[in-house]
Amino acid sequence: MDDAGEQSDRALLGAHVDGDPHAFATLVRRHRDRLWAVALRTLGDREEAADALQDALIAAYRGAAGFRGDAAVTTWLHRIVVNACLDRVRRRQARATVPLTEAGPADTVPPVDSDTALDVRTALARLPVEQRAALVLVDVHGYSVAEAATILQVAEGTIKSRCARGRARLAAQLGYLRNPVTERDVRLGTSADSQEGDG
Amino acid sequence: MTEHVDLDLLADHAAGLLHDAAAADVERLIREQPEWARMSAAVRAANPTVEARLRDLGEETEPMPADVAARLDAALLALGTDHAAFNGANSDRDEPVVPITDAPSRRAARLPGGGRARSRRRSIAGWASAAAAAAALIVGGLALGGELTGGTVAPSAQSGRHAQSSATAATGDLGSKAPLYDPAAVYTTGRDYSRQDVVDAAALAGGRHLGARAVPQVPDELRRLRDPAALDGCLRAVVRMHGGAVGAVDYARFEGAPALVVVLRNAGGAGTRIVVAGPDCGQPRAGADERYTLTA
Numbered sequence: 014m015d016d017a018g019e020q021s022d023r024a025l026l027g028a029h030v031d032g033d034p035h036a037f038a039t040l041v042r043r044h045r046d047r048l049w050a051v052a053l054r055t056l057g058d059r060e061e062a063a064d065a066l067q068d069a070l071i072a073a074y075r076g077a078a079g080f081r082g083d084a085a086v087t088t089w090l091h092r093i094v095v096n097a098c099l100d101r102v103r104r105r106q107a108r109a110t111v112p113l114t115e116a117g118p119a120d121t122v123p124p125v126d127s128d129t130a131l132d133v134r135t136a137l138a139r140l141p142v143e144q145r146a147a148l149v150l151v152d153v154h155g156y157s158v159a160e161a162a163t164i165l166q167v168a169e170g171t172i173k174s175r176c177a178r179g180r181a182r183l184a185a186q187l188g189y190l191r192n193p194v195t196e197r198d199v200r201l202g203t204s205a206d207s208q209e210g211d212g
Numbered sequence: 213m214t215e216h217v218d219l220d221l222l223a224d225h226a227a228g229l230l231h232d233a234a235a236a237d238v239e240r241l242i243r244e245q246p247e248w249a250r251m252s253a254a255v256r257a258a259n260p261t262v263e264a265r266l267r268d269l270g271e272e273t274e275p276m277p278a279d280v281a282a283r284l285d286a287a288l289l290a291l292g293t294d295h296a297a298f299n300g301a302n303s304d305r306d307e308p309v310v311p312i313t314d315a316p317s318r319r320a321a322r323l324p325g326g327g328r329a330r331s332r333r334r335s336i337a338g339w340a341s342a343a344a345a346a347a348a349l350i351v352g353g354l355a356l357g358g359e360l361t362g363g364t365v366a367p368s369a370q371s372g373r374h375a376q377s378s379a380t381a382a383t384g385d386l387g388s389k390a391p392l393y394d395p396a397a398v399y400t401t402g403r404d405y406s407r408q409d410v411v412d413a414a415a416l417a418g419g420r421h422l423g424a425r426a427v428p429q430v431p432d433e434l435r436r437l438r439d440p441a442a443l444d445g446c447l448r449a450v451v452r453m454h455g456g457a458v459g460a461v462d463y464a465r466f467e468g469a470p471a472l473v474v475v476l477r478n479a480g481g482a483g484t485r486i487v488v489a490g491p492d493c494g495q496p497r498a499g500a501d502e503r504y505t506l507t508a
Contacts, residue, residue: 037288038285038288038289041284041288045276045281045284046273046274046275046276049274049275049276049280050270050274053274054269054274059277059280063280063283063284064507066280066284067283067284067287068505068506068507070284070287070288071287071288071505074288100407100506103408104407104408104411104506133265133266133268133269134269137266137269148266152262152263152266152267152270153266153267153269153270154270155267155270170229173227173229174223174224174227174229176227177223177224177226177227177229178219178220178223178224180223180258180259180262180263180266181219181220181222181223181226181255181258181259182219182223183262183265183266184254184255184258184259184261184262185219187258187262187265189254189257189258189261189262190251190254190255190258191254
């Protein structure tokens with residue numbers, strides 16, 4: 014059962030579908046900072062985040078009637094925003110003409126010297142985008158694994174694996190795995206998900 | 213022999229995500245290989261700290277910057293005004309109430325298409341486009357309550373990349389009788405674009421061919437849009453929605469369905485937008501019949 018706030022979100026979405034010209038903007042205003050933070054942390058680039066958020070909100074505006082009510086309105090909005098972010102990253106990767114300095118696969122050995130350890134934001138931006146999106150939702154914004162799985166439309170086990178792998182990579186990049194003898198032997202997989210399922 | 217430490221595998225193991233056989237393999241490596249043992253311990257020890265740092269990041273406020281808010285404000289205001297303008301324009305009509313079949317509550321909604329059975333998605337697109345000119349005028353100059361910035365439309369709303377392209381530029385372009393497109397920039401590649409590669413269409417605006425398969429025929433569903441007046445109506449609907457200038461048009465497909473791919477060069481050289489329009493583009497109440505859009 015939704016709480017009163019969520020019912021209000023649903024009421025606003027319903028009002029939008031029913032023709033209230035202000036309802037959708039009110040709904041967005043209510044959640045915009047959180048949606049922005051998710052987009053920004055997922056993409057690691059301000060302009061990209063703004064583009065993705067605009068695309069997502071227009072899509073949500075147009076697709077509001079398709080909201081099936083089986084998740085919270087905020088979960089639905091986050092799903093659209095995160096998917097818009099992932100679409101943008103995948104398009105960049107498919108085009109392969111834009112340097113993936115922030116959003117590309119982090120398949121290189123991360124720095125392990127604490128003197129050169131990265132800021133957590135920078136380290137997060139260097140993760141593979143699927144891991145980054147999972148961590149942004151679960152660890153940064155406090156969504157449950159189940160909610161994150163709903164938003165990203167993958168199995169809960171996949172979210173757990175993405176988070177575990179992302180945290181390990183972050184630990185390496187932040188210098189927490191410092192070991193000058195063995196670090197050169199650390200190999201990072203290139204796949205975000207070799208572990209699938211609801212484990 | 214020393215095996216390379218697989219950090220992903222160790223992470224999955226530390227999280228208890230491996231199946232029995234895989235877990236046993238990792239545990240053997242941890243027992244037998246000092247590097248694996250050391251790294252396994254380091255990953256487990258680091259996890260709480262990493263989680264705490266990420267939590268801290270979440271507690272940092274990250275309010276939407278004013279310029280981004282203004283940009284979204286303008287975009288949503290335009291859409292919202294489309295909606296309002298349409299409803300207002302039809303307020304004296306006895307509009308049918310049609311149930312939304314894919315909503316669990318089967319909530320009734322007004323559809324702008326009169327008695328015609330149109331999809332809800334299309335009807336919203338129709339709303340959005342049918343009165344977009346009014347929205348453009350409003351965003352471009354008239355004072356309306358800004359939903360996101362909480363007041364009248366801020367000057368910055370008009371200077372945002374997309375706000376400008378979707379409002380003032382559209383008004384200027386559409387106000388003239390001049391053709392909206394260069395006939396030389398109309399292509400029939402027949403290419404079946406996807407979300408991943410539709411951005412390639414941007415090259416058409418530069419006069420470059422895409423090496424598409426030779427499909428000389430326009431899909432039947434798009435034949436109506438071969439008529440210059442119909443194409444003009446479609447492009448006007450597209451420009452009303454997004455602003456900018458038409459750089460190229462391609463009679464093609466999108467994810468298997470016939471589609472008109474329109475390349476818009478944004479006003480002020482701020483970028484390129486691709487709009488995928490369906491066969492009903494430019495039809496009354498269908499607006500641009502937009503299927504997909506992205507900035508290139």
